[in-house]
Amino acid sequence: MSKAVSVTRAVEMVPDGASLLIGGFMGVGSPHRVIAELVRQGRKDLTVIANDSARPGFGIGQLIDARLVRKLVTSHIGTNPETQRQMIAGETEVDLVPQGTLAERIRAGGFGLGGVLTPTGVGTVVAEGKRTIEVDGKVFLLEEPLKADFALLFCRRADYLGNLDYFLTARNFNPLMATAGGTVIAEPNEIVPTGVIPPDEVVTPHVLVDHFIEKGASHGR
């Protein structure tokens, strides 16, 4: 059975209250059609795990604007004053995580590890309530794995099986999140016949991908 689904059907799978890993860095490499459909269908009380919340009106910023996010786990909200406003007003819970730690926690979640040991954050507010472990005389923080109900990705190409590759800086968190979502939905820029992406160039193997979004309108159709 084909993994291709309409963007409407893909978002219908996502219940209110779901946790979502969403790819992208300042909206570059985010699944913009899926995000727009989440807003259109009004999915609410979402937990979103993503590098940032982009800007008001753009990318994950659209979910913030529409007040669909209950909790945001992220490294940076400096480019989105509305996220900062909602955080300071206590309207949206924001958990700030160092960017490299966020990436490794997602990798740990997707790769079956019990967490990662990182020097980042030792002795700062980030370390509060966390275990420290000494290895070879150096102190590390134990950072626990992150997973979510869904991973929503953007990729360059998906072949018919769901093998994925990526574009330049639109790669960012996408291949990591592909490992850590219960249901993985990719929004490809282009769908290509199986075999067009050579095995050496497949970044995300098809077994990780549950669905990809059908082609949008183009060529006047």
Place this chain on the structure above:
Amino acid sequence: MDDKVTIARRVALELREGDLVNLGIGLPTTVARYLPAGVTVHFQSENGIIGMAPVPEAGLEAEFLTDAGGGYIGAVPGAAAFDSCMSFGLIRGGHLDVTVLGGLQVDELGQLANWMVPGKMVPGMGGAMDLVSGARRVIVAMTHTAKGEAKVLKRCTLPLTSVRRVDLLVTELAVIEPTGEGLVLRERAPGVSIEQVIAATEAHLIVPESVPEMAIGAAV
């Protein structure tokens, strides 16, 4: 000369041939304009590329080639793109030679605070905590004071970015090296006296016998 240009030109002289360099958003980004002639370094952007360069000319922007602020960039031949784990593996793993970051406060222990002002401004740390913890050399590029308030303090009052001692602080007034003994005044800006630097600094400064004027790189 504009204060920020002074800082950027002085920081540029710290970069060495072949260095892998990460420049923070804002003032640090402008350091790239003042690289000494003949020095080639590799610029990393933590969203996933080594070999970032300016967009060669207007109209050549690429949709999926951007910096950590989401702005369009170009790339040099030989550039490499990768995911966020690789990007921060390079940073944390000791592969990044230099990071240049902005600062809100630096203290006598050489500790940096640059990611939040509680209750007022909460941008988040982004990659800053990993960069300060992991880079081989950390250079802070910031104005010496903010609205007359000292930023070089006995102890940081804002949440720390890392407990690691940074390697160098460059301001429009001085070059200061944090050491195990304290903050050593290494250079002063052209036309600035040692007394002027001390007056603008809350922290105790160790003043060696000779404190030369900053060498400032040439504008390109």
